[in-house]
Amino acid sequence: MSDLQERAKALDTADELAPLRALFTLDDTVYLDGNSLGALPRHVPARLQEVLTREWGELRIRSWDESGWWTAPERVGDRIAPIVGAAAGQIVVGDSTSVNVFKAVVAATRLAPEGRDEILVDADTFPTDGYIAESAARMTGHRIVPVAPADVPDALGPRTAVALLNHVDYRSGRLHDLPGLTAAVHAAGGIAVWDLCHSAGALPVGLDRHGVDLAVGCTYKYLNGGPGSPAYLYVAERHQADFDSPLPGWTSHADPFAMTPGYAPADGAVRGRVGTPDILSMLALEASLDVWDGVGVEAVRAKSLALTDFFLECVAAYVPEGRVTSVTPAAHTERGSQVALRCEDAEPVMSALIARGVVGDLRRPDVLRFGFTPLYVGFADAERAARALSDVLARQAA
Numbered sequence: 001m002s003d004l005q006e007r008a009k010a011l012d013t014a015d016e017l018a019p020l021r022a023l024f025t026l027d028d029t030v031y032l033d034g035n036s037l038g039a040l041p042r043h044v045p046a047r048l049q050e051v052l053t054r055e056w057g058e059l060r061i062r063s064w065d066e067s068g069w070w071t072a073p074e075r076v077g078d079r080i081a082p083i084v085g086a087a088a089g090q091i092v093v094g095d096s097t098s099v100n101v102f103k104a105v106v107a108a109t110r111l112a113p114e115g116r117d118e119i120l121v122d123a124d125t126f127p128t129d130g131y132i133a134e135s136a137a138r139m140t141g142h143r144i145v146p147v148a149p150a151d152v153p154d155a156l157g158p159r160t161a162v163a164l165l166n167h168v169d170y171r172s173g174r175l176h177d178l179p180g181l182t183a184a185v186h187a188a189g190g191i192a193v194w195d196l197c198h199s200a201g202a203l204p205v206g207l208d209r210h211g212v213d214l215a216v217g218c219t220y221k222y223l224n225g226g227p228g229s230p231a232y233l234y235v236a237e238r239h240q241a242d243f244d245s246p247l248p249g250w251t252s253h254a255d256p257f258a259m260t261p262g263y264a265p266a267d268g269a270v271r272g273r274v275g276t277p278d279i280l281s282m283l284a285l286e287a288s289l290d291v292w293d294g295v296g297v298e299a300v301r302a303k304s305l306a307l308t309d310f311f312l313e314c315v316a317a318y319v320p321e322g323r324v325t326s327v328t329p330a331a332h333t334e335r336g337s338q339v340a341l342r343c344e345d346a347e348p349v350m351s352a353l354i355a356r357g358v359v360g361d362l363r364r365p366d367v368l369r370f371g372f373t374p375l376y377v378g379f380a381d382a383e384r385a386a387r388a389l390s391d392v393l394a395r396q397a398a
């Protein structure tokens with residue numbers, strides 16, 4: 001065994017989160033794509049079987065009430081809340097992240113002071129956020145100002161209505177300064193909307209503590225909710241009374257079953273609901289969140305940083321200098337839970353890695369992404385991935 005293999009073994013032995021891996025359905029693949037689709041918790045299929053056979057099959061419509069289907073969006077929101085540092089009653093689950101970006105951006109323009117016409121958007125954003133913000137801007141008579149998150153403080157001013165920012169950049173894995181940028185947006189009198197897709201479940205977010213106004217995120221990445229599991233919307237309690245949804249569907253009505261022609265919003269985060277919730281996906285997500293019982297986000301963050309540090313160290317030891325360059329910041333304060341390596345021929349390199357049982361992914365043209373989900377990825381995985389990468393690159397060079 002090499003030194004790094006010995007170290008990996010010792011780190012795995014000392015890792016208090018290591019036993020959590022047994023809660024997931026995994027094989028000997030090194031799975032480093034949990035930042036795209038989290039692994040399946042073992043107990044979810046049995047729970048879904050019960051939902052299908054008992055709740056749908058036998059109780060049928062009674063389940064909206066008797067099985068708690070109707071209130072699932074708020075209930076599951078309250079399960080996500082501690083993971084992102086929110087008190088109960090501020091998160092509602094449903095729809096996709098894209099749809100929640102729309103709700104949040106339009107609602108934010110309605111919360112912002114009158115007369116402001118700019119929506120600042122992270123210039124490197126995941127495309128859907130940018131597309132939707134652009135449409136929301138056109139609909140509401142605002143203009144989009146694309147800006148790198150680090151330059152947001154300079155771009156803020158008396159015209160700023162809203163800033164839509166990503167907590168962690170999906171491509172580079174860069175962690176942005178949520179507390180500092182939120183404070184800067186507030187100092188300029190604007191509303192801060194955060195996209196947590198790549199941070200929720202990987203690191204502490206502290207929504208309440210840092211005074212975030214609105215936030216959205218998906219649940220199929222580090223929260224392991226399953227393919228297409230519903231996203232969530234956070235509406236800070238202080239904004240709930242004024243939260244004016246651009247999609248005021250009937251399930252967000254104060255008395256939905258009164259079926260009245262006039263709209264009156266429900267109190268609380270329920271205002272963020274739209275139509276009939278996607279129960280099968282929602283309940284798969286609810287069950288999958290059981291893996292978080294007794295797990296603190298701080299411990300997850302500590303392991304995530306140790307894993308990405310160790311992976312970078314293994315890459316530096318195994319891969320010839322200059323063949324790959326990390327685009328993920330070395331500073332812990334600027335790093336999410338993935339490592340992105342710029343690499344020539346990234347596409348064939350990733351295919352060869354996957355063929356060897358190391359699954360990461362690719363952001364064209366030249367970025368290899370390796371996501372580290374601390375609940376089920378270990379240090380031996382990190383060492384094996386770096387070794388496989390160096391083998392693949394050596395073969396490519398030959």
Ligand SMILES: *Cc1c(COP(=O)(O)O)cnc(C)c1O
Nearest residue numbers: 096097098126128170195197218
């Ligand atoms: C994954 C991701 C999305 C996905 O949006 P969907 O509507 O679920 O397809 C959106 N924004 C960011 C920043 C993401 O990382």
